[in-house]
Amino acid sequence: MSATTSVEKAAQDRLHAVDGDTGTDANGREDDGTLSTPLDMLLSEASRSPLRRFVPGMSGVRMTAALARRPQRVVRRGLGLTADLARIGVGRSDLAPSEKDRRFAEEAWSRNPLFKRTLQGYLALGQAARGLVEDAELDWGDGQRMGFIVDNLVEATAPSNNPFLNPKVLKRTLDTGGGNLLEGGRRLVRDFATPPRVPSMVESDAFEVGADLAVTPGTVVLRTDVFELIQYTPQTPQVREVPLLVVPPTINKYYVIDLAEERSMVEHLVRGGQQVFVISWRNPDARHADWGLDTYGQAIIEAMTACEKISRQDRTSVLGICSGGMIASMLVAHLADIGEADRVASFSLMVTVLDQERAGVTSALLSHKTAAASTRASKEKGYLDGRALAEIFAWLRPNDLIWNYWVNNYLMGHAPKAFDILYWNADPVRMTAAMHHDFMDLALRNALVTAGESTMLGSKVDLGKIDRDTYVVAGIADHLCKWESCYQSTQLFGGDTKFVLSTSGHIAAMVNPPGNPKASFQTAPENPADAAAWLEGAHKVKGSWWDDYVAWLDARSGAERNKPRKAGNAAYAPLCEAPGTYVHDR
Amino acid sequence: MSTTAEGRDAVRSRDRVRSVSVRGLQARVSVRAARGDRVGEPPLLLCNGIGISLEALQPLVDALDPDRGVVRFDVPGVGGSQAPPFPYPIAALASWVGALMTKLGHREYDALGLSWGGGLAQQLAVQSRKRVRRVVLVATGTGMLMVPAHPRVLRIMSTPRRHRDPAYAATVAPLIYGGSMRTDPARGAALLHATTRSGPKRGYYYQLAAMTGWTSLPFLGLLRQPTLVMGGDDDPIIPAANPRMQAALIPNARLHLYAGGHLGVLTEADELVPVIEAFLDEDRG
Numbered sequence: 001m002s003a004t005t006s007v008e009k010a011a012q013d014r015l016h017a018v019d020g021d022t023g024t025d026a027n028g029r030e031d032d033g034t035l036s037t038p039l040d041m042l043l044s045e046a047s048r049s050p051l052r053r054f055v056p057g058m059s060g061v062r063m064t065a066a067l068a069r070r071p072q073r074v075v076r077r078g079l080g081l082t083a084d085l086a087r088i089g090v091g092r093s094d095l096a097p098s099e100k101d102r103r104f105a106e107e108a109w110s111r112n113p114l115f116k117r118t119l120q121g122y123l124a125l126g127q128a129a130r131g132l133v134e135d136a137e138l139d140w141g142d143g144q145r146m147g148f149i150v151d152n153l154v155e156a157t158a159p160s161n162n163p164f165l166n167p168k169v170l171k172r173t174l175d176t177g178g179g180n181l182l183e184g185g186r187r188l189v190r191d192f193a194t195p196p197r198v199p200s201m202v203e204s205d206a207f208e209v210g211a212d213l214a215v216t217p218g219t220v221v222l223r224t225d226v227f228e229l230i231q232y233t234p235q236t237p238q239v240r241e242v243p244l245l246v247v248p249p250t251i252n253k254y255y256v257i258d259l260a261e262e263r264s265m266v267e268h269l270v271r272g273g274q275q276v277f278v279i280s281w282r283n284p285d286a287r288h289a290d291w292g293l294d295t296y297g298q299a300i301i302e303a304m305t306a307c308e309k310i311s312r313q314d315r316t317s318v319l320g321i322c323s324g325g326m327i328a329s330m331l332v333a334h335l336a337d338i339g340e341a342d343r344v345a346s347f348s349l350m351v352t353v354l355d356q357e358r359a360g361v362t363s364a365l366l367s368h369k370t371a372a373a374s375t376r377a378s379k380e381k382g383y384l385d386g387r388a389l390a391e392i393f394a395w396l397r398p399n400d401l402i403w404n405y406w407v408n409n410y411l412m413g414h415a416p417k418a419f420d421i422l423y424w425n426a427d428p429v430r431m432t433a434a435m436h437h438d439f440m441d442l443a444l445r446n447a448l449v450t451a452g453e454s455t456m457l458g459s460k461v462d463l464g465k466i467d468r469d470t471y472v473v474a475g476i477a478d479h480l481c482k483w484e485s486c487y488q489s490t491q492l493f494g495g496d497t498k499f500v501l502s503t504s505g506h507i508a509a510m511v512n513p514p515g516n517p518k519a520s521f522q523t524a525p526e527n528p529a530d531a532a533a534w535l536e537g538a539h540k541v542k543g544s545w546w547d548d549y550v551a552w553l554d555a556r557s558g559a560e561r562n563k564p565r566k567a568g569n570a571a572y573a574p575l576c577e578a579p580g581t582y583v584h585d586r
Numbered sequence: 587m588s589t590t591a592e593g594r595d596a597v598r599s600r601d602r603v604r605s606v607s608v609r610g611l612q613a614r615v616s617v618r619a620a621r622g623d624r625v626g627e628p629p630l631l632l633c634n635g636i637g638i639s640l641e642a643l644q645p646l647v648d649a650l651d652p653d654r655g656v657v658r659f660d661v662p663g664v665g666g667s668q669a670p671p672f673p674y675p676i677a678a679l680a681s682w683v684g685a686l687m688t689k690l691g692h693r694e695y696d697a698l699g700l701s702w703g704g705g706l707a708q709q710l711a712v713q714s715r716k717r718v719r720r721v722v723l724v725a726t727g728t729g730m731l732m733v734p735a736h737p738r739v740l741r742i743m744s745t746p747r748r749h750r751d752p753a754y755a756a757t758v759a760p761l762i763y764g765g766s767m768r769t770d771p772a773r774g775a776a777l778l779h780a781t782t783r784s785g786p787k788r789g790y791y792y793q794l795a796a797m798t799g800w801t802s803l804p805f806l807g808l809l810r811q812p813t814l815v816m817g818g819d820d821d822p823i824i825p826a827a828n829p830r831m832q833a834a835l836i837p838n839a840r841l842h843l844y845a846g847g848h849l850g851v852l853t854e855a856d857e858l859v860p861v862i863e864a865f866l867d868e869d870r871g
Binding site for chain 1: 604668784
């Protein structure tokens with residue numbers, strides 16, 4: 001029992017690393033969210049080489065100039081550092097890493113004088129380097145950039161990353177006669193030979209899609225160039241009349257909502273008596289470069305039509321997740337525009353940002369120039385490689401996602417532990433050049449907020465026209481889609497909105513199976529304009545929001561009826577079993 | 587539970603596409619389990635032509651005995667399979683395919699190689715002679731030492747463009763594939779484009795590179811398996827002299843020349859697949 005718990009705990013920790021959900025980072029600093037990573041920034045950075053992020057460029061020039069104007073500060077820093085190092089040398093320094101810093105948990109770091117001095121010297125140097133950035137008093141954008149670069153350098157030079165300075169690694173090297181470094185070297189070569197050029201967080205054969213992930217029974221009932229539609233097999237004698245169509249993100253495989261058994265949202269919904277249909281997007285390549293927002297919007301309409309025909313209804317509940325939620329929102333607005341709003345029985349959004357206006361992060365890190373360069377690069381190639389996104393994302397949280405695995409995989413020679421979400425995370429989908437362009441355009445102009453600024457299938461998009469009941473979910477520690485930004489959707493839609501704030505980050509907020517005694521979420525009867533005001537008025541509910549969501553859907557899914565005897569119908573004949581074929585395309 | 591069983595029975599295609607990790611490479615494979623009295627018989631492993639994904643073999647699979655077990659896969663870097671970090675020699679690929687079949691639980695199997703895949707099938711046959719029971723070589727040559735195609739054909743073959751650009755495919759299909767594609771070039775484009783997943787270009791060039799310097803000529807005499815060699819009389823890529831030569835050099839081989847082009851086994855599957863079936867079933871009591 002205890003073994004299971006500790007495995008679960010470790011898995012949870014690693015998930016939090018991906019999510020950016022630790023609350024405190026590995027250095028133990030309180031996480032103030034300055035490094036939150038908007039999706040659009042990831043998209044704009046992804047076609048550039050990660051190395052370019054570490055070239056200071058003009059920010060560096062300005063920092064040098066700023067420091068040159070304040071020589072006395074630089075001198076003071078230098079003297080302070082010298083004094084620190086002198087104290088360390090004679091063993092009188094009390095510099096110590098944060099208690100929460102797992103990198104230096106080994107006893108040798110505090111008891112062995114040699115290791116202690118190495119560590120203290122590193123801490124002193126790091127403090128001085130970070131101090132210099134503060135001294136330069138750069139403007140906000142340059143400060144962010146230089147801070148990012150210096151932080152990365154400081155973290156990269158940590159003695160724990162060095163096989164000769166890390167006591168844990170030295171001990172293991174003695175124990176295994178160097179076998180750990182041999183095995184680690186082999187892993188290093190394999191990981192860095194192909195993108196993403198970051199340490200792998202999970203073995204490539206840790207899981208098999210269709211065997212231990214994406215296993216909820218279902219049938220592919222429609223295959224188009226763009227997607228496969230999976231109809232899940234009912235597991236209750238009675239099902240709700242109105243089908244539910246899930247529109248997953250376009251930059252990851254859909255099976256994040258159908259992970260292992262008991263961790264699958266699809267399974268939960270099916271067992272809750274819903275008729276669940278899920279879109280599995282094709283992994284596009286260079287030939288599909290011109291698939292844009294309209295292509296994906298049209299695909300959702302085709303899927304809705306199939307849901308309606310198969311379940312003999314004239315309406316469908318639509319659930320959009322992350323980037324899938326953006327497209328779905330635009331499509332629902334389009335349906336409202338052409339007078340077919342009734343086709344949508346209810347609308348749900350998970351971890352989706354529609355209003356991209358937020359405190360300066362975008363303006364600092366996402367410039368029009370970068371965006372243009374980025375879309376140009378993907379246009380040449382025909383698509384944006386999901387693995388490039390993974391690289392960028394990893395380098396934004398290097399301690400958790402790079403150096404942690406650097407030590408584990410290469411220096412210790414251990415295999416990374418098997419964890420389903422990390423496996424999913426390492427199985428990305430490409431984004432077509434046209435889609436990339438469309439997303440960047442929406443982000444730069446924040447075009448979804450103002451009616452008529454964007455178009456979907458010929459309609460001018462006005463989210464205010466969406467008068468359906470909506471259910472909006474966000475994660476409080478979501479670094480990719482900040483919950484405050486997700487919350488803004490409640491102000492955009494015209495209908496009745498229930499906003500639910502889950503614990504954890506982007507992925508863990510979504511993968512929230514009932515049964516966890518610590519699970520809870522917050523919700524409130526009113527949606528004031530200000531997210532902070534909402535949080536004040538919100539109350540905490542124990543349990544997973546999955547159950548709350550099923551109840552909410554039930555109220556909007558019509559009457560109960562006997563489950564359908566077969567998948568599909570004459571017009572939509574079953575093609576193959578779930579998870580289908582597109583999900584296997586790398 | 588009963589609904590699940592009913593749902594599965596209703597599913598038309600018995601092919602199950604999976605993603606399997608073999609020696610650290612994710613491979614996309616399609617497996618059709620044997621059924622009826624063929625359960626327990628060795629399945630047929632299909633080795634595909636260059637640059638195309640396993641869907642392209644559908645006409646061939648459809649024409650086979652529906653009870654026969656069939657395994658198809660995307661070569662690394664092509665279709666839905668992960669590209670390997672480095673180029674590989676054909677022998678390494680053959681060994682990898684052996685590992686794939688082991689992983690899928692097949693100790694013994696028949697191997698059919700089409701075009702480029704014929705090279706792989708020959709290598710596999712000599713490398714795993716205990717495991718490969720029978721060999722079918724369709725429209726394939728002996729590698730570097732063979733009767734070469736026209737330089738114009740070779741130039742078209744030297745890039746994956748025909749797999750990526752349907753208009754171009756329609757133009758060049760008659761020229762390189764011959765046979766019925768001469769009268770109906772759109773068919774070639776449809777065959778290669780509509781169903782084909784396209785991997786990185788690198789995958790195609792790895793495939794080309796794997797065959798560089800490789801030839802089966804010296805070892806054809808060592809093949810012990812019963813072998814069926816098939817070739818078209820209007821195949822611009824593999825002139826008919828090649829299958830003749832193969833059949834002459836392989837000790838236990840027979841030759842079947844047909845009227846048609848390079849992809850005849852796909853375009854005229856209903857005529858040619860029965861020949862293959864008859865050959866594979868020769869041992870059956």
